[in-house]
Structures are given as structure tokens and as C-alpha cells.
Amino acid sequence: MKVEFELNGEVKEFDVDSGEILLDLLRDEGCKSVKRGCETGDCGACMVLVDGRAMTSCTLFAAQADGKEVRTVEGLEDELAEQLKESLLEAGAVQCGFCIPGVLISAYSLLSRNEEPTKGEIKAALDGNLCRCTGYVKQIEAIKETADSIGGSSNGQK
Amino acid sequence: MLKNLKEYHYPGSLDEALSLSDRESRSFFIAGGTALALSDSSRPVELIDVSRLGLDELELDKENGKLTIGATTKIQKVVENKSVQSVLGGFLSESLEEIGSYPVRNAGTLGGSLVRPFPWSDVVPILSVLETEITYYHKGDEKTRELSKLYESDFRGTLNRSIIEGVSISLPEGLNTAAKFKKFSRSEFDVAALNLACKLSVEGNNISEARLSIGARPMIGERVTDLEDNLVGEKLTEKVAEDAAVFAADAADLGGDNKLSKEYRKQLVKKMAEEALMDIKKEVANES
Ligand code: FES
Ligand code: FES
Numbered sequence: 001m002k003v004e005f006e007l008n009g010e011v012k013e014f015d016v017d018s019g020e021i022l023l024d025l026l027r028d029e030g031c032k033s034v035k036r037g038c039e040t041g042d043c044g045a046c047m048v049l050v051d052g053r054a055m056t057s058c059t060l061f062a063a064q065a066d067g068k069e070v071r072t073v074e075g076l077e078d079e080l081a082e083q084l085k086e087s088l089l090e091a092g093a094v095q096c097g098f099c100i101p102g103v104l105i106s107a108y109s110l111l112s113r114n115e116e117p118t119k120g121e122i123k124a125a126l127d128g129n130l131c132r133c134t135g136y137v138k139q140i141e142a143i144k145e146t147a148d149s150i151g152g153s154s155n156g157q158k
Numbered sequence: 159m160l161k162n163l164k165e166y167h168y169p170g171s172l173d174e175a176l177s178l179s180d181r182e183s184r185s186f187f188i189a190g191g192t193a194l195a196l197s198d199s200s201r202p203v204e205l206i207d208v209s210r211l212g213l214d215e216l217e218l219d220k221e222n223g224k225l226t227i228g229a230t231t232k233i234q235k236v237v238e239n240k241s242v243q244s245v246l247g248g249f250l251s252e253s254l255e256e257i258g259s260y261p262v263r264n265a266g267t268l269g270g271s272l273v274r275p276f277p278w279s280d281v282v283p284i285l286s287v288l289e290t291e292i293t294y295y296h297k298g299d300e301k302t303r304e305l306s307k308l309y310e311s312d313f314r315g316t317l318n319r320s321i322i323e324g325v326s327i328s329l330p331e332g333l334n335t336a337a338k339f340k341k342f343s344r345s346e347f348d349v350a351a352l353n354l355a356c357k358l359s360v361e362g363n364n365i366s367e368a369r370l371s372i373g374a375r376p377m378i379g380e381r382v383t384d385l386e387d388n389l390v391g392e393k394l395t396e397k398v399a400e401d402a403a404v405f406a407a408d409a410a411d412l413g414g415d416n417k418l419s420k421e422y423r424k425q426l427v428k429k430m431a432e433e434a435l436m437d438i439k440k441e442v443a444n445e446s
Contacts, residue, residue: 001166018205019163021195040196041262053234053264059192060265063166064207106260127346128259 003066007031008075014062022048022057022065026072033073033101037130044129047102048072054109056128073101080111083146091142095133102129107143115151119144160197165204171211172295172321178206179319187321189230190267193274213269213323216242223329225250229269229322233257236268245329246288246337246357247441253284253339253355259346269322272305274314275378278349282309282379283371284339287357289328296320306371306381333359333366336441340430344417350374351417352426356434358394360442365389370406370434372427376415384409394439403432 004013007029016025023046026034034057037045041059048057049071073081084107087093094100103126110117110125117125122143126136162184169175179185185204188194194205213228218241225245227236236242236254243251257263257271257280271281272292286306293302294317305325308316337357341350352374359367368389373379385406392398407428414420 017163018166019160021159041192041258044259044261047261050264053232054261055265056261059195059262061166061188061191061195061205063205064188064191064209066168125260128261 001063003063005065005067006069008071016062018061018063020062022060022062022070025062025065026057026070031072031074035098035101037098042130043099044102044106045099047105047128049105049109052109052112054106054125054128073104076104076108080146080150081108083150084108084111084143087142087146087149088139091138091145093134093138093142099129099131099133103131103139107139107146110143111147111151115147117143117147160194160199160202160205162200162203163205167204167206168210169206169208172323173298175206175208175211175321176295176297176319178204187273190232190265190270192262192265193270208269208321209267211321215324218242218245223331225327225329226324227268227327228324229272230267231269231324232264233266233268233271234260234263237263245327246335249337249339249357250284250288250327253280256280256339256341268325272325273317273322275309276349277376277378278351278353278374279378280339280341280350280353280373283353283355283373285325285327286371286379286381287337287355287369289330291326291328293323293326294320295323302326309378310380330359330367333361334442335359335367336438338434338437338441340434342426342430351376352423352430353379354427354430354434355379356431356438358389358435358438358442360394363393365392365394370431372406372410372412375410375412375423376417377411377413380411382406382409394435394442396436396439399432399435399439402435403428406431 035045037043039058041056046057047054051068106125106129122140167178182204186202187208188205189209209230213230215228216231218225237251275282290305291302292305339355341353343350354372356370368386371379371381407424412420412423
């Protein structure tokens with residue numbers, strides 16, 4: 001069957017099997033930031049933005065993306081995304097790196113709708129991401145740091 | 159992976175969706191998709207996507223005290239909705255936020271959680287303690303049932319070849335009402351090993367209406383109606399809460415599974431029911 005959706009800013013038509021999982025389609029399309037982890041919706045390694053909302057692509061059929069806007073880390077190139085990438089690296093929040101694309105998607109989705117999240121809100125936004133290396137502390141700090149430098153720069157507080 | 163899947167349809171109306179379903183007995187409705195995408199069943203040969211039927215409206219009618227939520231509304235959208243957050247001191251939004259993780263709630267729909275609920279469903283006890291009616295479309299007719307009664311009957315048979323359109327919740331008017339949800343699970347986003355919801359209304363000093371529902375018993379959520387009847391007319395004191403919790407643990411139909419033994423569940427019910435009742439006591443005291 002044919003499905004059409006916007007992938008990282010470009011509207012494309014895809015020939016898919018009815019039962020094809022979005023994760024498989026995206027990786028075949030070269031979006032290797034979308035990792036194959038648990039494939040049960042638990043680890044968040046396959047996270048993407050669908051119409052701006054963070055979702056696990058292993059629990060969606062490719063056909064469900066029809067007419068929607070899908071973004072992977074490959075398509076995140078704005079100031080917020082760049083700042084997040086930098087903060088994660090600077091904070092030492094990246095060890096093996098496997099979970100990082102998913103963490104980036106969750107953080108980007110959070111900061112897009114909430115410029116000044118509390119620590120609790122950052123933790124809640126990461127509740128679908130498993131990281132076996134870092135213990136999350138540095139990742140939470142990096143997201144807070146990004147929020148402070150982007151959203152909080154106007155009032156200089158927090 | 160659904161290995162025998164051949165077709166994926168996007169019907170534009172309820173009737174079209176139902177006729178597709180009647181044509182192929184091995185077709186399944188899909189909205190959020192999470193459960194089906196994880197399934198490796200060989201049964202489904204066609205999927206019928208009901209996410210384009212306009213069933214995602216959410217409306218709070220303050221005048222008539224009704225909250226209506228369309229079946230394909232994403233759970234996270236319900237959680238974030240300001241009107242929903244204002245209902246019963248945030249009970250509905252806060253308890254729905256305990257379901258899964260953020261990405262799971264972004265994909266999962268309310269109707270999807272109700273059409274074939276898992277025994278550990280949080281949604282069933284949460285909505286059962288509210289005055290919730292469920293509306294579904296079956297063979298060209300719109301039907302409405304009280305939600306808690308539906309799940310105490312053969313809901314699989316009733317909802318078979320039906321499309322859930324949404325739920326409508328009557329909000330308590332002019333009463334001092336509070337509700338609480340408690341969940342026990344092995345991790346923050348694991349499914350419930352036991353869940354419990356409770357709602358009480360107080361008039362003057364006494365309880366005028368009580369509802370308590372327990373899920374993941376390990377069976378699907380069920381109200382403990384004997385306890386509800388006993389609580390009406392009582393003054394909500396610490397002693398009443400303690401006795402009610404013991405009663406709930408004895409009266410609930412509990413069992414054991416690989417998560418928890420029956421005895422462990424019984425102790426948990428006692429603890430969670432008492433906590434819920436005491437939290438409600440605090441809340442109604444603050445309101446009066
Ligand atoms: S691979 Fe999708 S959540 Fe783990
Ligand atoms: S950095 Fe290794 S899993 Fe997160």
C-alpha cells in the first residue's frame with residue numbers, strides 16, 4: 001500500500017506492507033538515529049516526533065503516519081536542537097550513546113511546549129527513555145541548562 | 159508483527175468502518191495502535207483505522223455538568239486539557255497520567271484502552287468510580303451503557319463489531335466530592351500489579367455516595383458494591399476508613415498471579431483503600 005507523510009520536512013510517498021512498523025520504514029529510509037532497542041515500547045530508543053509529539057516508532061504502524069509530520073533527530077537542526085546536543089555533550093550526559101537520540105527527542109518535545117520546565121517536569125518527560133549508562137543525572141542537568149540558556153535568557157533567573 | 163495482515167483501511171464514516179468490519183471477520187479496529195503493533199497474533203488480516211472519524215472531541219459542558227471525551231482522544235491530550243484538570247481537584251488528569259509513559263500516552267487513545275482492556279487497565283477503575291457512560295455504535299445504532307456495569311458483564315461480546323464513540327462523565331453538582339487513585343507497580347511505567355480508585359461525596363457530616371473500584375486483582379477492575387452501600391450514611395472518620403479498608407480487602411474478589419500472591423494483594427488493598435479514604439477525608443475537610 002502507499003502512504004504519504006512528511007519526513008524531516010519533505011513530503012514523501014512510501015510503498016509499505018500493511019503491517020510494516022514505522023521503526024523499520026524509518027531505518028530503511030536512512031534515519032539511523034531511530035534505534036532498534038526493546039521493540040516493545042519500553043526503552044524509548046526508537047522515539048520520533050509525530051505531529052510534534054514524542055512517540056515510540058516501534059509501537060506504530062507505518063500506515064498510521066499517513067498524512068502526518070514525522071521528525072527524527074536527522075531532521076532536528078534548529079537552535080533548540082543544536083543547543084540540546086551541545087549541552088548533552090558538555091554535561092557528559094553521553095556515554096555509549098545508544099539512548100541519546102531518544103533522549104534528544106523527548107527533551108526537544110518538552111522544551112518546545114514548556115520553555116521553563118522544573119526538574120520534576122524534565123524527569124517526567126524522560127519517563128519513556130531508558131539509559132543503562134548515565135543514571136540520568138547529567139541528562140537532566142543538560143536539559144535544564146538548555147532551558148536556562150534558551151528560554152530563561154530573557155529574565156536571567158531560575 | 160502481524161504476519162497475516164493484508165489490508166489497512168482508512169474509512170471516512172462509522173458506517174463504512176462497520177461495513178468493512180462485517181465483511182471480514184478477521185478485521186480489527188485500530189486507533190492508537192500500540193497494543194496491535196506489539197502483537198504477533200496470526201489472526202488479524204485487515205486493520206480498520208478509526209482515527210479519522212472525528213471522534214477526538216473533548217468538551218466540558220459546565221452548565222449541564224458533563225464532560226465528554228471522544229474515543230480517539232489521546233490519553234496525554236486528556237491529561238493536559240485544562241478543563242479536565244479542573245475536574246474533581248485534578249483526579250482525572252492526575253490518575254490518567256499514571257498510565258504508561260509519556261510516549262505511550264501520546265499514542266494511546268481512551269477508546270483503545272476501553273475496547274479490549276487488559277486486566278491491569280487503570281482506565282477501568284478510574285472511570286468506574288465516576289458517573290461514566292460509554293457510547294458505542296453497533297449495527298447502525300448508537301447505544302449507551304453505564305461503564306462500570308458494562309465491564310461487569312460480557313463486555314467483549316457487547317463491544318464485538320462495535321465502535322466506541324466516547325465517554326460522558328456526569329460531574330457531581332453542589333456536593334462535597336473528592337476522588338483518589340492508587341497504583342502499585344514494579345516500576346514507574348510498568349503496568350499495575352494492583353490499582354484502586356475511590357470517590358466519596360459528603361453531605362453535612364455524612365457520606366452520601368461512595369464508589370470504590372479495584373483493578374489488576376489480577377482480573378479487570380470491579381466495584382466493591384457491598385462496601386459502597388455500607389459507607390453511605392457514615393461519618394468519614396479514621397476508624398471508618400480503617401474498617402472500610404479491612405472490609406474492602408475481605409469483600410474484593412482477589413487472586414494471585416506471577417506478580418503478587420492473593421494474600422499480598424489483600425494486604426495491599428487494605429493499605430491502598432485506607433490511604434485513599436484518608437486522602438479523601440483531608441480533601442473534603444478542606445473544601446467544607
Ligand atoms: S525500541 Fe521502541 S521503545 Fe524500545
Ligand atoms: S548513554 Fe548508554 S544507554 Fe544512555
